[in-house]
Amino acid sequence: MAPSSGRRQPPSAEELDERNIVGINKETVTNTVSNDYPENYANEEHAWDKDAFRNSFKVQWHQNEQFEAQFSLVGVDASIANAFRRILIAEIPTLAIDIVYIHNNTSVIQDEVLAHRLGLIPFTGGKKGLREWMRFWRRPAEGEGAYDTTFDNNTVCLKLKAQCTHNKNAPANSKDPKELYHNAHLYAKDITFEPLGAQPKFFSGEDAIRPFNPDILIAKLRPHQEVDIEMHMHKGYGWDHAKWSPVATASYRLMPTITITQPILGDDARKFAGCFMDGVIGLEPVTRQEARQKGSGYEGHEGELKAVVKDPMRDTVSREALRHPEFEGKVKLGRRRDHFIFSIESTGQWDSDELFLEAVKTLKKKCQVLRPQVTNMVYTY
Template sequence: MVPEKKDFKHNDIIALRSRVMVERDRVTSTASTDYPHNYPGVDLAWDLEKFKENFKIKINRMSKTDMEFDMIGVDASVANAFRRILIAEVPTMAISNVFIMNNTSVVADEILAHRFGLVPILADPTKFDFKSKDDTPTDLNTIVFKLKAKCAHNPKASPTETDPLKKYVHSTIYSGDLEWDPKGNQEERFKECPIKPVYDDIVVAKLRPGQEIDVEVHCEKGIGQDHAKWSPVATATYRLLPEILVNGEIIGESAARFQKCFPEGVVDLVVENGVQKAVVVNPRKDTVSREVLRHHEFENKVKLTRVRDHFIFSIESVGAIEPQDLFVQAVQVLFDKCAQVKRSLQASLQSD
């Protein structure tokens, strides 16, 4: 856990174990050293109860598409496992096959198919099965959309009109033009939440009078590991919590210069007994640019570190699945992976 007292009198071993040191020209103590027999007299054997006591998740911000939370008390390998699973192993529904009956636009068929494939689809993947190459499309593994549009002159437009959106009809094809064609009992199954593109305003192609697009697209269940179109997130990132340790007081004109070394909101200036003083108020906003370490007047007055087991995690969903649900599904995927490894080990031991 993070010590409450923040000064330069940390025990050397504790600092080495719990902090990443940020220096002017390098970053040190980057590797985790918490393993048995590494430090004399310190028991670092992994303990489940101790892990439960130290592990915490604190949600800082959450919306329909974005979520930021603190994950405290885990190794970087665990945080990175969640990040990779969110990007590549949480399943979604995406357009997999595009059947083009007619395309007279300037967009080539393969480019048009690619653009359709990257349109996120609002559909619950848990209600569909994975479809293999040999499987026949059914209402349990496939979603069908159709789109047929032909550009023409708008008879109501002014002869002097120059805006294509007003001058023509169907001059721009949007993702919202895709019409869901329910198969089997899909209409009944999804009557409360009809299947559709997540966003209706994604531009797929632009047409001019006489040009036409007539397609049927099939959506299938998949994971980002197979193709980026199945990735449920736009970004999934984490960073270590910054820590700014100040030795003594920074006052007067130096305080103002010290404040300018950090992003807005990290350092405040307060007046005590008529003297201006720099106070670190929100180190988590720091980008760790190390600008302060370039100034000789602050040598031996400030130390920059990052808390090794405190991760600021950010998830940005593409909109098909809300970020809090994505994280829960990522946890389940990790559980399943661990269970598979356990079964393999048990089978290996039994065979021996």
């Protein structure tokens, strides 16, 4: 008899799939640590392979509107997904109000609070001008004047000037400030853009610099109150201040998995569906073929409603189903560790899908910078 080599049988597809699932239990979370690296499993090769990555990696779009998108990033490690998230938030440049000159402000809002509110208003404009023509502004060095570094290709000038007065034609019984006064409310749409130099070439007509949401409330005024403000917009990055972040939200979550291990029928099926968000669990009648199949668990239940997993992506992993004794041992919840569902909401200067492509370019540039450094380090040591 030949001696045993002691080699372990290659893992089955089911075992490999189980390794890739983060277990969601009633009160605990299991299998949270990555395990697909060399020497973690005896006699198994898990070194990174370009061809294997190419075959498993994919990007699947679920929603692709101009300023809001949702897509799945499948086949990557959490570190890569998080790198994209951080780049989306902090490393794609935009234009925002940076310097505020308050000539007059008699409203109830303090100068510094008003300046902060103005800085957080998202603006939009011609893409070519914003991305290709506009340059980064440099703060004046010691001995330089405030305008020595200010030019038409690095600064956009905005103005906000309004005074609240009584409306002589207001209805006699009205109590609405918008009817009683002129300029009772100041909105983002009241900010005016004053093009300078060559700016009309890039920012005119539909491409003019303007608030992305014109109905953002800036301040409330009452008679004899006024504001007279000049603002300078500069290009910047989100890592410097949140006002330069190109996204309102950029987040991801792991793809939920729901496995029904034993049949759930009738009233239990309806209750089971109620444990999840609408659309996650469906109710279908047991077919004649299922009812005749021995060992299926559906014998004698033809036509009765059964619970089936319809759309696990809608699930929020609430664990509600695990709290009911009638479902114990009948369902397994988890999350797939290499399937990330991204949500991107643009603030207006970039389309949502453009933001992801720009994040890919940025990460690629970082890798190009890092690669020679790693190569030199290897040869040095």
